[in-house]
Amino acid sequence: MAEEVTRVMVAVNESSMKGYPHPSISSKGAFEWTINKIVRNNVSAFNLLFLHVQVPDEDGFNDMDSIYASPDDFKNMNQRDRIRGVHLLEYFVNRCHEIGVVCQAWIMKGDPKEVICHEVKRLRPDLLVVGSRGLGPFQKYVQLLYFL
């Protein structure tokens, strides 16, 4: 059997509920699925890598509670995004800590598809888990899975 741990990258994002810096249902589903169906009780054999990609808000129209009048306003917005992202990752890192799985988590900015592909090439995980909804013939969730 393999000696090295199996490295599973899980791409996670926030709930679309505004002001609610918690994981989306599909991210939570992807995480729970990974733990329940893949890792199971073999916790020392797996490492989880959580990637959260933040999409730069180009026009700011989604931030209707913000008024931008100076460069500092954008700085504050970036700061707020950063905090929301950190809270999101905190949820997954805490869950891993409870379960006893080693993990790493980080935030990047850009187009999620491009960034995920880039990070997969860079870090070469054994498995990529991406929660999503109603894609193709497989309802509810589909993930791309990858091996070297």
Place this chain on the structure above:
Amino acid sequence: MAEEVTRVMVAVNESSMKGYPHPSISSKGAFEWTINKIVRNNVSAFNLLFLHVQVPDEDGFNDMDSIYASPDDFKNMNQRDRIRGVHLLEYFVNRCHEIGVVCQAWIMKGDPKEVICHEVKRLRPDLLVVGSRGLGPFQKYVQLLYFL
């Protein structure tokens, strides 16, 4: 942690080398990956389901060593296909037996994509592993992974 075993469906096919009723490199790769990266030493927690889809040879042009002169010739051809399929599955069932993983294996006829989708819907595995080559941005192997 989950009580039920994780059911992994692995779609397998033969090597394209004629007269060589052995697994293709990608099927073998998909199987070894599943064992080494997912099942690991947690053998009692997983069941493997091997599906081999045989494509009906509509014109028989791939069978240049065969001459069809009577209905029996086609019967013999079907019989030969069946034997090759059984040998293919025997390889995987033997490997599982050595490793100690419970498995099931079966053969179906039709278009592999359609049959695999149909069987996934019917049996609802936790995970589908399909070895393939050079698909999309992920080189070497890509598999579709599925959860309910």
